[in-house]
Amino acid sequence: MATVVEELSAGQSAVLYVVTHEEMDALKVGITSTASKSDRVRAHTRRGWSVSMVLPFAAVEQARRAEKALIGFLRSCGATETVRSEQMPQGGYTETVAFARGAGVTVGQLANVAKVASDIVTATSGGLYRIDCWTREVRELLVEITQHSVTYSQEERKKMRALLIELRDQVEEWLVALDDPPA
Structure with a gap:
């Protein structure tokens, strides 16, 4: 399977997505090009993850900046635990939050932060x-x-x-x- 870095290239539109896994009590933030969105996200959904949020971006770099902001926000707030790499053979474990419920992280809260990041990234990209x-x-x-x-x-x-x-x-x-x- 191609990595996200291989899939994404400048000039493409992209999405930032959040998927959750009930059994693992985890959430994952990721990006993918709009051209391959269903393939990347499908890799997660086939392994029990559910799509909770998708935010479109005109450019890959905008999505990448928003993803870094969102993950950075989570980490700086103390949500530093990730799922183990063997729990995610499809890749992407470094962009996860393990024990999401215990950390008090909800998809609704994350959606609000993601929207703010999206607005700022879009405004400052112009x-x-x-x-x-x-x-x-x-x-x-x-x-x-x-x-x-x-x-x-x-x-x-x-x-x-x-x-x-x-x-x-x-x-x-x-x-x-x-x-x-x-x-």
Whole structure:
């Protein structure tokens, strides 16, 4: 059977899923591409796991980030026990929580955390978020440069001016491209 890492490649859409196993008192967080979702999830359901939640993502990397956030959250809250590898011949035991009921972990709670992770991952994956961050950094840097400009030599101020003009010209090109995107 292909591992999840082998199955997933950039550019694919993916899902984050949670499956539970009553008898083992365990839950598992996983990701898979939407193209192979039924195969990966089926590997778990054939071994007594039940699908409790599926969250779609436009890109594999988004699903991977949400999975890491969800597992990290569980581990940081103390849910560190996993099922044994021999209990999961289909793989994925490191993304499980053993003794889920004893740890107080419910699928409903996990769904809420997963939804928040999904929203944050989706929002921070977009270009607008990165542009907003970059704009703030540039603005802060320009304020700092302006405050210290009196300490710069005439030559340094000329170089800074030339670089800022070059940056302004590049930003103007990007703005034009946004108004009239290439076909």
